[in-house]
Amino acid sequence: MRASRPADAREVARILALELEIQGDGPALDRDLLQQILRAHAPKPSPLQEFYLQIRDCQKCPLGRTRTHFVFGVGNEKAEIMFVGEAPGADEDLQGEPFVGRAGQLLNRMLAEVGLRREEVYIANVLKCRPPGNRDPLAEEVAQCLPYLRRQIEIIRPKLLVCLGRIAAQALLDVLTPLNRLRGPVLEFHGIPMLVTYHPAAVLRTPSLYDAAISDLRRAVELHRQILEREAAGMPAVQTEVLPEQERRRKTKGDGSVQAMQETLPLDE
Numbered sequence: 001m002r003a004s005r006p007a008d009a010r011e012v013a014r015i016l017a018l019e020l021e022i023q024g025d026g027p028a029l030d031r032d033l034l035q036q037i038l039r040a041h042a043p044k045p046s047p048l049q050e051f052y053l054q055i056r057d058c059q060k061c062p063l064g065r066t067r068t069h070f071v072f073g074v075g076n077e078k079a080e081i082m083f084v085g086e087a088p089g090a091d092e093d094l095q096g097e098p099f100v101g102r103a104g105q106l107l108n109r110m111l112a113e114v115g116l117r118r119e120e121v122y123i124a125n126v127l128k129c130r131p132p133g134n135r136d137p138l139a140e141e142v143a144q145c146l147p148y149l150r151r152q153i154e155i156i157r158p159k160l161l162v163c164l165g166r167i168a169a170q171a172l173l174d175v176l177t178p179l180n181r182l183r184g185p186v187l188e189f190h191g192i193p194m195l196v197t198y199h200p201a202a203v204l205r206t207p208s209l210y211d212a213a214i215s216d217l218r219r220a221v222e223l224h225r226q227i228l229e230r231e232a233a234g235m236p237a238v239q240t241e242v243l244p245e246q247e248r249r250r251k252t253k254g255d256g257s258v259q260a261m262q263e264t265l266p267l268d269e
Protein backbone atom coordinates (compact mmCIF):
# COMPACT_ATOMS: atom_id res chain seq x y z
CA MET A 1 0.00 0.00 0.00
CA ARG A 2 1.25 3.48 -0.83
CA ALA A 3 2.45 5.38 2.25
CA SER A 4 0.42 8.44 3.26
CA ARG A 5 1.99 11.90 3.01
CA PRO A 6 2.60 12.26 6.78
CA ALA A 7 4.39 8.90 6.76
CA ASP A 8 6.46 10.10 3.78
CA ALA A 9 7.41 13.23 5.70
CA ARG A 10 8.40 11.23 8.76
CA GLU A 11 10.45 8.87 6.63
CA VAL A 12 12.21 11.76 4.88
CA ALA A 13 12.92 13.39 8.25
CA ARG A 14 14.27 10.10 9.65
CA ILE A 15 16.61 9.54 6.70
CA LEU A 16 17.86 13.11 6.78
CA ALA A 17 18.41 12.99 10.54
CA LEU A 18 20.44 9.79 10.06
CA GLU A 19 22.38 11.46 7.28
CA LEU A 20 23.21 14.41 9.53
CA GLU A 21 24.25 12.06 12.32
CA ILE A 22 26.59 10.14 10.03
CA GLN A 23 28.05 13.27 8.50
CA GLY A 24 28.36 15.18 11.79
CA ASP A 25 28.98 18.83 11.03
CA GLY A 26 30.22 17.97 7.58
CA PRO A 27 28.52 18.96 4.36
CA ALA A 28 25.71 16.46 4.40
CA LEU A 29 22.47 17.60 2.83
CA ASP A 30 21.76 21.27 2.52
CA ARG A 31 19.55 22.40 5.43
CA ASP A 32 17.49 24.64 3.16
CA LEU A 33 16.90 21.66 0.94
CA LEU A 34 15.86 19.67 4.00
CA GLN A 35 13.35 22.38 4.93
CA GLN A 36 12.02 22.46 1.38
CA ILE A 37 11.58 18.69 1.32
CA LEU A 38 9.86 18.65 4.69
CA ARG A 39 7.56 21.50 3.67
CA ALA A 40 6.68 19.78 0.42
CA HIS A 41 5.79 16.58 2.24
CA ALA A 42 4.12 18.11 5.26
CA PRO A 43 0.44 17.16 5.53
CA LYS A 44 -1.87 19.98 4.44
CA PRO A 45 -3.84 21.37 7.38
CA SER A 46 -7.51 20.48 7.34
CA PRO A 47 -10.04 23.35 7.04
CA LEU A 48 -10.63 23.15 10.79
CA GLN A 49 -6.90 23.24 11.53
CA GLU A 50 -6.50 26.19 9.18
CA PHE A 51 -9.30 27.99 10.99
CA TYR A 52 -7.64 27.26 14.34
CA LEU A 53 -4.37 28.74 13.07
CA GLN A 54 -6.24 31.86 11.95
CA ILE A 55 -7.90 32.56 15.27
CA ARG A 56 -5.70 31.05 18.01
CA ASP A 57 -4.13 34.41 18.92
CA CYS A 58 -7.46 36.22 19.09
CA GLN A 59 -7.61 39.29 21.32
CA LYS A 60 -11.03 40.55 20.23
CA CYS A 61 -12.33 40.69 23.79
CA PRO A 62 -10.61 41.22 27.18
CA LEU A 63 -10.65 37.47 27.92
CA GLY A 64 -7.76 37.12 25.48
CA ARG A 65 -5.51 38.91 27.97
CA THR A 66 -6.42 36.77 30.97
CA ARG A 67 -6.51 33.31 29.42
CA THR A 68 -3.73 30.75 29.83
CA HIS A 69 -4.76 28.84 26.72
CA PHE A 70 -7.09 29.44 23.84
CA VAL A 71 -9.52 26.49 23.88
CA PHE A 72 -10.60 25.78 20.32
CA GLY A 73 -12.37 22.42 20.42
CA VAL A 74 -11.63 18.73 20.35
CA GLY A 75 -12.76 15.59 18.62
CA ASN A 76 -13.55 14.21 15.23
CA GLU A 77 -13.52 16.86 12.50
CA LYS A 78 -16.10 14.81 10.63
CA ALA A 79 -18.27 14.24 13.67
CA GLU A 80 -21.96 13.70 13.05
CA ILE A 81 -22.82 14.80 16.58
CA MET A 82 -21.36 18.02 17.94
CA PHE A 83 -21.61 19.08 21.58
CA VAL A 84 -21.52 22.74 22.48
CA GLY A 85 -20.76 24.05 25.94
CA GLU A 86 -20.43 27.49 27.39
CA ALA A 87 -16.79 28.40 28.07
CA PRO A 88 -13.54 26.89 29.34
CA GLY A 89 -13.17 26.46 33.09
CA ALA A 90 -9.97 26.46 35.12
CA ASP A 91 -8.80 22.99 33.99
CA GLU A 92 -9.68 23.67 30.37
CA ASP A 93 -7.82 26.99 30.50
CA LEU A 94 -4.73 25.22 31.84
CA GLN A 95 -4.84 22.33 29.38
CA GLY A 96 -6.21 24.07 26.28
CA GLU A 97 -8.94 21.48 25.74
CA PRO A 98 -12.68 21.70 26.44
CA PHE A 99 -14.33 19.52 29.08
CA VAL A 100 -11.27 18.03 30.75
CA GLY A 101 -12.05 18.88 34.39
CA ARG A 102 -14.55 17.16 36.63
CA ALA A 103 -17.44 18.17 34.38
CA GLY A 104 -15.52 16.82 31.40
CA GLN A 105 -14.91 13.52 33.12
CA LEU A 106 -18.59 13.29 33.87
CA LEU A 107 -19.40 14.11 30.24
CA ASN A 108 -17.09 11.29 29.10
CA ARG A 109 -18.85 8.90 31.47
CA MET A 110 -22.26 10.01 30.26
CA LEU A 111 -21.22 9.66 26.62
CA ALA A 112 -19.95 6.15 27.32
CA GLU A 113 -23.22 5.26 29.04
CA VAL A 114 -25.16 6.02 25.85
CA GLY A 115 -22.62 4.31 23.59
CA LEU A 116 -20.69 7.36 22.37
CA ARG A 117 -16.96 7.95 22.55
CA ARG A 118 -15.44 11.37 23.04
CA GLU A 119 -13.18 10.74 20.00
CA GLU A 120 -16.11 10.23 17.64
CA VAL A 121 -17.98 13.43 18.49
CA TYR A 122 -16.78 17.04 18.41
CA ILE A 123 -16.85 19.26 21.47
CA ALA A 124 -16.49 23.03 21.50
CA ASN A 125 -17.60 26.01 23.56
CA VAL A 126 -19.26 29.30 22.75
CA LEU A 127 -16.29 31.16 24.27
CA LYS A 128 -12.75 30.07 23.51
CA CYS A 129 -11.22 31.77 26.55
CA ARG A 130 -12.04 31.37 30.23
CA PRO A 131 -14.12 34.03 31.94
CA PRO A 132 -12.40 34.85 35.26
CA GLY A 133 -13.83 32.97 38.22
CA ASN A 134 -15.96 30.88 35.86
CA ARG A 135 -18.59 33.59 35.72
CA ASP A 136 -21.23 33.47 32.97
CA PRO A 137 -20.06 34.87 29.63
CA LEU A 138 -20.95 38.51 29.06
CA ALA A 139 -23.12 39.43 26.09
CA GLU A 140 -20.24 41.35 24.50
CA GLU A 141 -17.93 38.35 24.83
CA VAL A 142 -20.51 36.07 23.24
CA ALA A 143 -21.04 38.55 20.43
CA GLN A 144 -17.30 38.65 19.71
CA CYS A 145 -16.67 34.92 19.99
CA LEU A 146 -19.82 33.31 18.60
CA PRO A 147 -18.79 33.70 14.93
CA TYR A 148 -15.92 31.29 15.67
CA LEU A 149 -18.29 28.60 16.88
CA ARG A 150 -20.59 29.21 13.94
CA ARG A 151 -17.67 28.77 11.57
CA GLN A 152 -16.66 25.53 13.34
CA ILE A 153 -20.20 24.24 12.86
CA GLU A 154 -20.08 25.32 9.25
CA ILE A 155 -16.84 23.40 8.65
CA ILE A 156 -17.81 20.26 10.59
CA ARG A 157 -21.42 20.25 9.39
CA PRO A 158 -22.67 17.85 12.08
CA LYS A 159 -25.96 16.12 11.56
CA LEU A 160 -27.00 16.90 15.13
CA LEU A 161 -26.08 19.58 17.64
CA VAL A 162 -26.38 18.98 21.37
CA CYS A 163 -26.15 22.08 23.54
CA LEU A 164 -24.85 21.48 27.04
CA GLY A 165 -26.70 24.02 29.11
CA ARG A 166 -28.76 27.13 28.65
CA ILE A 167 -25.99 29.52 27.65
CA ALA A 168 -24.85 27.55 24.61
CA ALA A 169 -28.40 27.13 23.35
CA GLN A 170 -29.37 30.73 23.97
CA ALA A 171 -26.24 31.97 22.21
CA LEU A 172 -26.72 29.80 19.13
CA LEU A 173 -30.44 30.45 18.84
CA ASP A 174 -30.20 34.11 19.83
CA VAL A 175 -32.94 33.74 22.43
CA LEU A 176 -33.40 34.21 26.15
CA THR A 177 -35.74 31.25 26.53
CA PRO A 178 -35.13 29.45 29.85
CA LEU A 179 -33.59 25.98 29.95
CA ASN A 180 -36.80 24.24 30.96
CA ARG A 181 -38.33 25.33 27.63
CA LEU A 182 -35.21 24.78 25.57
CA ARG A 183 -34.94 21.21 26.83
CA GLY A 184 -37.37 18.86 25.15
CA PRO A 185 -38.20 20.00 21.62
CA VAL A 186 -36.02 19.21 18.63
CA LEU A 187 -34.84 22.70 17.75
CA GLU A 188 -32.88 23.77 14.71
CA PHE A 189 -29.78 25.77 13.96
CA HIS A 190 -29.48 26.60 10.28
CA GLY A 191 -31.10 23.35 9.23
CA ILE A 192 -29.21 21.25 11.78
CA PRO A 193 -31.46 19.57 14.37
CA MET A 194 -30.53 20.58 17.89
CA LEU A 195 -31.25 19.18 21.33
CA VAL A 196 -30.52 20.90 24.62
CA THR A 197 -29.58 19.17 27.85
CA TYR A 198 -28.02 20.07 31.16
CA HIS A 199 -24.43 21.19 31.40
CA PRO A 200 -22.39 18.44 33.13
CA ALA A 201 -21.31 21.03 35.73
CA ALA A 202 -25.00 21.43 36.63
CA VAL A 203 -25.28 17.65 36.95
CA LEU A 204 -22.26 17.68 39.27
CA ARG A 205 -23.92 20.35 41.41
CA THR A 206 -27.29 18.59 41.35
CA PRO A 207 -26.73 14.83 40.95
CA SER A 208 -30.48 14.22 40.76
CA LEU A 209 -30.30 15.66 37.19
CA TYR A 210 -28.14 12.75 36.06
CA ASP A 211 -30.95 10.47 34.92
CA ALA A 212 -32.64 13.25 32.97
CA ALA A 213 -29.35 14.19 31.31
CA ILE A 214 -28.73 10.56 30.34
CA SER A 215 -32.24 10.34 28.97
CA ASP A 216 -31.53 13.46 26.84
CA LEU A 217 -28.34 11.88 25.52
CA ARG A 218 -30.13 8.65 24.70
CA ARG A 219 -32.65 10.73 22.82
CA ALA A 220 -29.80 12.43 20.93
CA VAL A 221 -28.40 9.04 19.91
CA GLU A 222 -31.84 7.91 18.77
CA LEU A 223 -32.43 11.15 16.89
CA HIS A 224 -29.07 10.78 15.15
CA ARG A 225 -30.09 7.26 14.12
CA GLN A 226 -33.38 8.60 12.72
CA ILE A 227 -31.59 11.37 10.83
CA LEU A 228 -29.32 8.84 9.14
CA GLU A 229 -32.18 6.49 8.43
CA ARG A 230 -34.24 9.25 6.83
CA GLU A 231 -31.31 10.43 4.76
CA ALA A 232 -30.65 6.91 3.51
CA ALA A 233 -34.30 6.43 2.60
CA GLY A 234 -34.57 9.85 0.92
CA MET A 235 -37.23 10.87 3.43
CA PRO A 236 -37.82 14.46 4.60
CA ALA A 237 -35.61 15.67 7.44
CA VAL A 238 -36.76 15.18 11.03
CA GLN A 239 -39.41 17.58 12.24
CA THR A 240 -38.04 20.51 14.22
CA GLU A 241 -39.72 23.21 16.28
CA VAL A 242 -39.30 26.96 16.25
CA LEU A 243 -39.44 28.60 19.67
CA PRO A 244 -42.08 31.32 20.07
CA GLU A 245 -39.26 33.79 20.80
CA GLN A 246 -37.49 32.82 17.58
CA GLU A 247 -40.71 33.17 15.64
CA ARG A 248 -41.25 36.67 17.00
CA ARG A 249 -37.69 37.67 16.25
CA ARG A 250 -37.77 36.17 12.76
CA LYS A 251 -40.45 38.67 11.91
CA THR A 252 -38.20 41.50 13.02
CA LYS A 253 -35.75 42.61 10.40
CA GLY A 254 -32.16 43.75 10.83
CA ASP A 255 -31.88 43.00 14.57
CA GLY A 256 -29.12 40.42 14.48
CA SER A 257 -31.78 37.78 15.01
CA VAL A 258 -32.13 34.26 13.65
CA GLN A 259 -33.14 35.64 10.28
CA ALA A 260 -30.08 37.87 10.14
CA MET A 261 -27.85 34.94 11.17
CA GLN A 262 -29.29 32.80 8.39
CA GLU A 263 -28.35 35.48 5.92
CA THR A 264 -24.74 35.50 7.05
CA LEU A 265 -24.16 31.75 7.25
CA PRO A 266 -24.47 29.40 4.30
CA LEU A 267 -25.22 26.50 6.63
CA ASP A 268 -28.70 25.90 5.36
CA GLU A 269 -27.88 26.04 1.65
Ligand code: SF4
Pocket residue numbers: 058059060061062063064065127128129141144145
Ligand atom coordinates in the same frame (compact mmCIF):
# COMPACT_ATOMS: atom_id res chain seq x y z
S1 SF4 B 1 -13.13 34.80 24.17
FE1 SF4 B 1 -13.25 34.61 21.96
S2 SF4 B 1 -13.38 36.72 21.20
FE2 SF4 B 1 -12.60 36.79 23.32
S3 SF4 B 1 -10.36 36.79 23.06
FE3 SF4 B 1 -11.03 34.68 23.38
S4 SF4 B 1 -11.26 33.87 21.29
FE4 SF4 B 1 -11.23 36.08 21.13
